[in-house]
Amino acid sequence: MPRTPRLPLALGALCLLATACAAPAVDTATPSDRSWEEVLAAAEGQTVDLWMWGGDERGNAYVDDVLAPAAAELGVTLRRVPVTDTKDALRRVLAERAAGEQDGTVDLVWVNGDNFATGREAGAWACGWAGALPNAAYVAEDDPLVTEDFGVATEGCESPWHKAQFAFVYDEARVDDPPTSLAGLLDWAEENPGRFTYPAPPDFTGSVFVRQALYAVAGGAESVPGTYDEDAAAALTPDLWERLREVAPSLWREGRTYPRDSVALDRLYAGGEVDFTMTYGPATLTDLVADGTFPDTTRVLTLDEGTVGNASFLAMPATAGDPEGAMAVADLALSPEQQALKADPGVWGQFTVLDLDLLDPADRARFEELPQSDVVPPYDELSRDAQPELASSWVAPLDEGWRREVVGRR
Numbered sequence: 060m061p062r063t064p065r066l067p068l069a070l071g072a073l074c075l076l077a078t079a080c081a082a083p084a085v086d087t088a089t090p091s092d093r094s095w096e097e098v099l100a101a102a103e104g105q106t107v108d109l110w111m112w113g114g115d116e117r118g119n120a121y122v123d124d125v126l127a128p129a130a131a132e133l134g135v136t137l138r139r140v141p142v143t144d145t146k147d148a149l150r151r152v153l154a155e156r157a158a159g160e161q162d163g164t165v166d167l168v169w170v171n172g173d174n175f176a177t178g179r180e181a182g183a184w185a186c187g188w189a190g191a192l193p194n195a196a197y198v199a200e201d202d203p204l205v206t207e208d209f210g211v212a213t214e215g216c217e218s219p220w221h222k223a224q225f226a227f228v229y230d231e232a233r234v235d236d237p238p239t240s241l242a243g244l245l246d247w248a249e250e251n252p253g254r255f256t257y258p259a260p261p262d263f264t265g266s267v268f269v270r271q272a273l274y275a276v277a278g279g280a281e282s283v284p285g286t287y288d289e290d291a292a293a294a295l296t297p298d299l300w301e302r303l304r305e306v307a308p309s310l311w312r313e314g315r316t317y318p319r320d321s322v323a324l325d326r327l328y329a330g331g332e333v334d335f336t337m338t339y340g341p342a343t344l345t346d347l348v349a350d351g352t353f354p355d356t357t358r359v360l361t362l363d364e365g366t367v368g369n370a371s372f373l374a375m376p377a378t379a380g381d382p383e384g385a386m387a388v389a390d391l392a393l394s395p396e397q398q399a400l401k402a403d404p405g406v407w408g409q410f411t412v413l414d415l416d417l418l419d420p421a422d423r424a425r426f427e428e429l430p431q432s433d434v435v436p437p438y439d440e441l442s443r444d445a446q447p448e449l450a451s452s453w454v455a456p457l458d459e460g461w462r463r464e465v466v467g468r469r
Contacts, residue, residue, distance in 0.1 A: 095193060098383050103134030105384030109373075110148035111169035113141025114322055117343060121407040125400055129391055135384045140165075145174045152183045152376040163378030166385040170217065170374045172209045172263075176451035178374065179211060185375045188386060189218035194393035199414040203447070204370045210285050210450030217372035218389040221401060221409035224441045225267050225366040226341040232356040233334045239363050241275035244335075245302065249309045254334045256310045258324050259317035259466075260458040264337055269457050270449055271367055273299050279364065280446040287452035296457070300464035307469060314469065329353055335360075339369075341441060342408030345432040349405075359435055365444030370412055399425035410438045 093101070107130070113119060122139045130137040142148050148168045155163040170178070178184050189195065198205055198219060205219040206212065213219075227244065229237055233254075238244045248255035258265035274280045276299045284291050307314030311333050318324040321338060328336035329352055338344070347353040373392060375385045391397055395418055398411040415423050435441070 099133065099387055102381070102383040102387040105381035106136040106138055107166040107381050107384040107388050108138050108140050108164060109167045109169070109388070110140045110142055110145075110151070110165050112145055113139075113143065114320065115340075117346070117407045118409075121401055125406060126388075126392060126397060129397065130388050133387055133391065135387050137388055145170055149174050149178055149183065152178065152378060153181055155378045156181070156183055156376075160378050162380040163376055164380065165376050166379045166381050167388060168374045168376065169220065169371060171369060171371045172448070173451035173454040175208050175217060175372065175374060176211045178376075179216060183376055183378075184216040185377045185379065185382065186214055186216035188215055188375065189213070189389065190215045192218060192386065192390040192393060194390050194395075197395065197413045197417045198393070199417070202412075202414070204368060205412055208372060208451075209369065209448045209454070210452070213372070217374035218393060219412035220371045220373050220392055221398075222368065222370045222412055222438070222442075223339040223410065224341060224368045224438065224445065225271060225339050226337065226441060227360040227362070227366075228328070228336045228338060228341070228344060228353075229358060229360050230328070230334050230354050230356050231358050232354065233331075237358075237360055239361070241271055241362060241364070244360075245272075245275075245306050248306050251334070252309045253311055253313075256312075256314075256317060256324065256327070256333055257337065258320050260461050261454075262318075262320040264321035264324070264339060265317070266454060266458055267339060267367055268337060269299075269303075269461050270453070271446075272303065273449075273457065274367075274446055275364070276302050283449065285447060286450045287456060292453075292456060292460075296460055296464075300460065300468075303461070303465045304468060307465065317466075325352075340409060341435050342402070342404055342410060342432075342438075344408075344434050345404035345430075346408060348434050357434055359441070361436065361440070365446050366441075367448055368442055368445040369448045371409075395422035395425060399429065402426065403429055404432060404435075405430070 109122065119139065119141065127137040145168065148165055152163065152165050204222055208217065238247045257268045260266045260269055273283060273295065277283050277295050283295060311327065318327060324336050327333045341359055344353065344357060344359065348355055348357050373389045375382060375389070379385050395413060398413050401407045401409050402411050411426065415426055
């Protein structure tokens with residue numbers, strides 16, 4: 060049975076920073092007696108600046124052509140601010156916070172992982188508001204992908220936006236006998252010189268590849284502590300760096316250079332220079348094949364041990380100049396209608412964060428009627444044996460270690 064959406068009675072207090080955050084330099088509170096209807100009334104006429112990575116053309120188009128018009132129906136102008144790195148948005152938030160700004164230029168940030176954790180430690184995010192959005196009623200309260208973000212408790216400091224599952228992608232016309240494990244993939248790369256590579260960390264996709272390789276070399280995700288531990292890193296990473304150094308000469312361009320990001324890797328794959336690519340958004344592959352960007356023999360490689368999964372979020376800075384509008388947009392983005400539109404491979408192709416069992420029949424039908432793909436397995440299959448993301452505290456040490464121990468020791 061779907062739950063009735065929660066209509067919070069004291070949403071103003073939800074914009075206060077939670078005690079887990081650093082002491083606020085600004086006050087983002089609004090009157091504590093306002094209902095959701097009053098919040099929507101305050102949001103009318105506001106302009107919400109959503110800062111997000113601008114490298115995903117389908118994501119940009121979804122926000123501009125689908126989400127923004129829907130926000131306009133609420134009287135809210137949604138303005139997408141593209142950045143080359145989410146850290147650019149975080150730096151702006153932290154600078155405004157340090158200056159005591161109370162009418163900041165960043166209202167929402169597409170964020171997860173170490174950027175969320177860094178902002179949380181600095182008290183950059185407004186907390187306690189996300190779980191009280193009306194459409195949060197359709198998110199399972201015990202879903203670990205949305206209650207934690209790379210090991211950091213979300214605690215209402217960000218609203219879930221979509222789920223992701225790391226996946227390897229290959230051309231079955233060129234790969235006769237695809238490997239079924241990460242270890243097997245590295246072996247395949249050595250047996251087929253020049254036909255495989257991965258983006259250079261700290262690119263997001265390159266970073267998750269290194270974490271996936273760490274799990275494989277360590278003997279499984281259960282062998283790696285979720286929270287960063289120097290002793291564990293000292294024990295586990297030498298074998299990782301050794302294996303990645305061993306395979307490097309067999310990579311594209313003999314490992315002398317790496318694609319700078321997933322977009323560059325996709326270009327290599329689309330041009331036939333390599334036989335594999337990788338993505339944290341496999342649902343987009345259907346449209347990439349349909350429009351001829353990728354060959355129609357593109358397939359997702361399913362690993363026996365599973366792959367890493369996580370979720371992306373919308374976070375509201377404590378300095379947001381239009382907090383009511385930001386809440387209205389975050390709630391809209393979480394609605395069954397928007398989640399289904401975003402899940403359509405022809406629109407963006409991002410997996411929903413909603414629990415379909417909590418939806419009414421009409422809303423559930425939106426997802427059941429989404430086109431099936433010959434390229435991408437269903438999310439339930441993709442996420443089978445999903446491996447947890449390591450805590451964000453692992454990310455920088457692994458990225459820096461890769462640069463020092465793999466690139467620096469060639």
